[in-house]
Amino acid sequence: MPTPPSAATRIDTVMAAIRARISSRACLPGSRLPSVRAQAQSMGVSVSTVVEAYDRLVADGSISARPGSGFYVAGPVAPLALAQLGPPRDRDVDPLWVSRQSLEADPDVLKPGCGWLPASWMYEAGMRKALRAAARADVATLADYATPLGHPALRQLLARRLAQQGIDVPASQVMLAESGTQAVDLICRFLLQPGDTVLVDDPCYFNFHALLKAHRVTAVGVPYTPTGPDLEAFAAALQAHSPRLYITNAGIHNPTGATLSPVTAHRLLKLADASDLVIVEDDIFADFEETAAPRLAAYDGLTRVIQIGSFSKTISASLRCGYIAARGDWIDSLADLKLATSFGGGRLAADVLYTALTDSGYRKHMESVRRRLAQARSTTLSRLEAIGITPWLVPQAGMFLWCALPDGNDAATLARACLADGVVLAPGNAFSLSLRAGGFLRFNAAQAGDPRVTEVLARAMQA
């Protein structure tokens, strides 16, 4: 007997809901489904509807029936499709979608929401010189695999930079990675298992959300203040969630531009000690600082703090070379993991980076970038203030301006409107797990120079 249309829809709804839980890996193969009765009750449908739905799912192989035992999710595990994991997020504030808008934008699109300097601001002269030098390098540099830890001279240089920050570490405790993001990813593989909890700042660099999703861990945000994480909230989060890891920026906070105070650094580490928390300190903005903020890695001496970094923000995002500095036994294991999963790093990239970093021009380049950024921050803030958009704090360094919209404006709505007008913004809730930044936008001062930015924004705000 053919199923009546409305009943057919109810069966489809039950099947779709179960399929969604399976494809989002909320239910893993081998796990038991709710009993027919319990499923009917929780979904507000009849038992016969669930019976039919379960039968069809058995028929297509999604679940299997064990007589006398119940219904179980069939293998294999659903592919890891990040877009289907976790609670559905509006696309406008989804980290991957937001990233793609900037990465895939046509050259004429303005990108005041993106997280990198325009190519013309990067160390072009240094890169050209370094590539010409690489073209004349020895054949081993041109063709051979890297050693497990990577380019020795570059690691020595990085160790010297760390020493200048007060972090005394031998070059043997510095390992090169493919990038800053990949460095954090490798550390997550090393220390975490699915279901663990990781603390992040709220707001924080939104790709951390996507990365932690890929690791199937729970990310918990701790509110960020102008001087670092809210310590009371941090202590409460440690108590409530027993997190394994805390990931944060060193130097200049992304997106707020705030800097860690010495007293917050010290107290944070005491809390971390008491909870056996590992901290990853992402130092990719180091060379944007005017005055050096405290480094957790310096206070801690790489006992429970791991520092990562790269030069994607200052020299080139095209080149791909980052690093990890950590305790020796962890570096040994991280090197094994790197070998197993990518058979070593980019030897040539490390060589090019080393040349660019040891070029006397790099220091002058960054002095110029810092000067231009200071000017750009000032100009951008004036223009934004003229249309009622005000900074949460005025940063002393870096490219980011975390700004509050006038009351009644929703950042995601504005971002959607401005995208249609060729301007890519970064709405606050992409950065905030608690979704409490709906009235904020992160501006990149280096990408906001075109007056069209504030024109388009003002127009969208009026509509």
Place this chain on the structure above:
Amino acid sequence: MPTPPSAATRIDTVMAAIRARISSRACLPGSRLPSVRAQAQSMGVSVSTVVEAYDRLVADGSISARPGSGFYVAGPVAPLALAQLGPPRDRDVDPLWVSRQSLEADPDVLKPGCGWLPASWMYEAGMRKALRAAARADVATLADYATPLGHPALRQLLARRLAQQGIDVPASQVMLAESGTQAVDLICRFLLQPGDTVLVDDPCYFNFHALLKAHRVTAVGVPYTPTGPDLEAFAAALQAHSPRLYITNAGIHNPTGATLSPVTAHRLLKLADASDLVIVEDDIFADFEETAAPRLAAYDGLTRVIQIGSFSKTISASLRCGYIAARGDWIDSLADLKLATSFGGGRLAADVLYTALTDSGYRKHMESVRRRLAQARSTTLSRLEAIGITPWLVPQAGMFLWCALPDGNDAATLARACLADGVVLAPGNAFSLSLRAGGFLRFNAAQAGDPRVTEVLARAMQA
């Protein structure tokens, strides 16, 4: 009352065994330890020994006691130290240790066991030319992040190469990766969960073993014949293990040099169809072939086969650029995963690779490499045969010679002796999960040219 020495040793032994299970992640946080009685029985010690051991482990936080319930592994999960995972392997045949011997060897050490051409055989002229061109590239190429899928022209070129293999795929189904190994790694992250089973060839490229360990999956080897995997054993493995994935070489098998026959390819795919098996076909040796062997990806049309590749073996291992060709929905999800875990690939590396690949010199370069390799295989086989070492089969292409030692010789023992004499070999059991290749060595014809290789080997065999 102080514990008598022998009793103290027994307590330490019990504690060490439990700690080893925890640090190898054999027991995960939250899992229940055996009861005191059961543990005492299985370890052949007294109950009081176990009681003392458990108490000490509770005291140091490794385990926790739940009154009335038992003892449980305490969190956090042990860091992923590959060296401690899985059944202990002799160092001589451990993939990571074997790799490091070649990667970290001094320049004067001979490496007939390594898996790559000497730097002097690689495409040096092409790399120098491509780097000079890159030094003159536009600033976006020098400084910007890559798009999620990567360099469009390179992907078009790769799609054309695939078409020549009979694999018709649009460039939108080709995604760049950091390397061939990283491509396989990303696919493993996408399709597998810990505890899954993956089929590999026996023998196979040994870094696959290390990679699969990092994914906490069980690797099962299927014996390889001169025409491809043993189909009967393959069918039995599908039945016994319900594997999710099978990883293999395309073209030229590593380490045996065998090639897949059309009938094996066809039958293998029928078996895969019946079991919903996904196959990763690693095509990094494509340009070493004299005649093209069947490609599973071509027969299958990228339904359940994923092809990966790179030019680390032919152009440069220093450069880092690989690719994945797969069905469209998987490519979309893989791109998200790549974005989340490394924020995109090497734009500059892709540009340099594209220049080198489209250089008219590349074809001539590979013709020369194939010629030199044919000569080197012939010379090496003669020298080996003179000391009683014979090939399992005579390969028609590629660098590898999979050779049997005369009876009574153990490859790992010989490798150890030769290492002390400055010659790095590749003992057969590094490649074989079933450890049935103890009498085999894999020689790299391009790295075996120095007569010292056979001299040292002969000397070690006599001893």
